Amino acid sequence: MSRLSEQLAAGRFVVTAEIAPPKGVSIDLILEQATAMKEVTAINVTDNQGANMRMSPVAVAAVLVREGYEPVLQLTCRDRNRLALQSELLGASLLGIENLLLLSGDHPSFGDHPQSRPVFDLDSIHLLEVVKSLRAGFDMAGKPLCQAPSFFPGAAAVPEGEPFELMFQKYRKKVLAGARFFQTQAIFDTVRLERFMEAARLLGVPVLAGILLLKSARMCHFLNDNIPGVRVPRDVIERMEKASDPLEEGVAIARELVCFARGRCQGVHLMTLGQEKRIPDILANCGKQC
Numbered sequence: 044m045s046r047l048s049e050q051l052a053a054g055r056f057v058v059t060a061e062i063a064p065p066k067g068v069s070i071d072l073i074l075e076q077a078t079a080m081k082e083v084t085a086i087n088v089t090d091n092q093g094a095n096m097r098m099s100p101v102a103v104a105a106v107l108v109r110e111g112y113e114p115v116l117q118l119t120c121r122d123r124n125r126l127a128l129q130s131e132l133l134g135a136s137l138l139g140i141e142n143l144l145l146l147s148g149d150h151p152s153f154g155d156h157p158q159s160r161p162v163f164d165l166d167s168i169h170l171l172e173v174v175k176s177l178r179a180g181f182d183m184a185g186k187p188l189c190q191a192p193s194f195f196p197g198a199a200a201v202p203e204g205e206p207f208e209l210m211f212q213k214y215r216k217k218v219l220a221g222a223r224f225f226q227t228q229a230i231f232d233t234v235r236l237e238r239f240m241e242a243a244r245l246l247g248v249p250v251l252a253g254i255l256l257l258k259s260a261r262m263c264h265f266l267n268d269n270i271p272g273v274r275v276p277r278d279v280i281e282r283m284e285k286a287s288d289p290l291e292e293g294v295a296i297a298r299e300l301v302c303f304a305r306g307r308c309q310g311v312h313l314m315t316l317g318q319e320k321r322i323p324d325i326l327a328n329c330g331k332q333c
Contacts, residue, residue: 045141046113047085048195051224051249057310059115059226059251060322061087064098070106077112079319082326085142087115087226087312091122094154101131105138115197116140119148124164125173125183132177136192143196144226145170168213171196171220198222200250201272202230202239211242218246226312228272229255231279231296233303240307249309254300256315256325257293260284294324302329 050057060083062076080086086107088100104114116135123131132143147167151159165173173183180191198217204210214225225243230236230252243250255273257263260283263275279296286292297313304311313322 044193045085045195047115047142048223050084051309054309056305057084057249057251058313058326059083059085059087059310060313060315060319061089061115061117062103062319063089063092064100064103066095066097068098070098070103073103073106074110076317076319077107077110080112080322082322083313084310085113085115087117087144090117090119090146090148091154092117092149094121094149094151094156096154096156101135101138101140104135104140108139113142114140115142115144117144117146118170119146120163120165120167120170121148121151121161124162128165128170129173129177129182132174132194133188133192136194141193141195143174143194145174145196145198145222167198168216168220171198171217171222175221195223196221197224197226200225200227200239200243202227202252203232203235203274204228204272207238211239214243215246218248222248224249224251224309226251227253229253229266229270229314230300231255231273231275233300236303237307251310251312252300252304252308253312253314254297254304254325256297256313256318256321257283257289258316258318259289259293290318290321294321297325298327298329301325305329 060080088104090100104116107114145167151161174194174196177192178194180188200214201210263280263283266273266275282292283289301311
């Protein structure tokens with residue numbers, strides 16, 4: 044069992060974070076970022092995040108395993124058909140990668156290679172079903188595997204997605220397809236997170252609330268204008284606008300959200316965007332009393 048699955052099963056409040064593979068072949072920055080994540084249970088490795096070309100996440104996740112870290116491999120349906128996805132998954136298992144976050148992926152038109160052709164042979168729900176089949180010892184064609192992989196599959200959730208009923212219907216389908224944990228899109232509205240958790244709690248699958256470190260008021264407006272499912276409330280934007288040190292205010296906001304998530308969610312997923320050294324500050328004073 045992976046450490047992530049063990050800690051969630053034990054009821055511990057889990058912290059994960061994420062890094063983006065390099066746009067090149069040097070992994071020096073990756074290892075530097077990982078070193079700053081000592082308080083993190085597992086490290087997500089993104090898969091051409093935002094449809095921007097970067098190094099293979101499987102390669103980076105394998106390096107993290109080699110260096111003694113536990114990765115969560117993000118795998119999207121955007122760039123691979125069902126043959127390639129299954130091959131990638133089996134290869135990841137061979138390299139010691141157990142934790143998965145299975146995603147549909149952003150359309151290439153949003154990234155740095157907008158002329159590329161999207162695949163989307165499967166979507167995230169189908170991919171969860173593929174992993175369930177592989178774990179049972181069979182590929183998508185029903186052919187037996189010589190040995191079944193051991194995976195801990197997760198999926199994404201969007202607590203602020205509207206209409207809520209439609210968003211939650213998809214969440215329920217992911218649970219039925221085999222998702223064993225969820226990491227959410229960045230949340231800033233505690234009322235909406237509370238509403239989501241009241242419904243999600245009934246399905247019994249651990250949820251890690253997504254906490255994004257804000258760096259400026261400009262970043263808040265960019266998120267509201269460009270990222271579906273993310274909404275920075277007006278009062279949070281005003282705090283960032285008035286702050287003498289916006290990054291410090293962003294750390295304070297993230298810390299407050301971690302404290303709110305404790306006791307409601309089973310953990311948090313931190314997105315610090317190059318500010319991994321601030322993770323201890325975000326987690327400070329967020330004990331059980333919060």
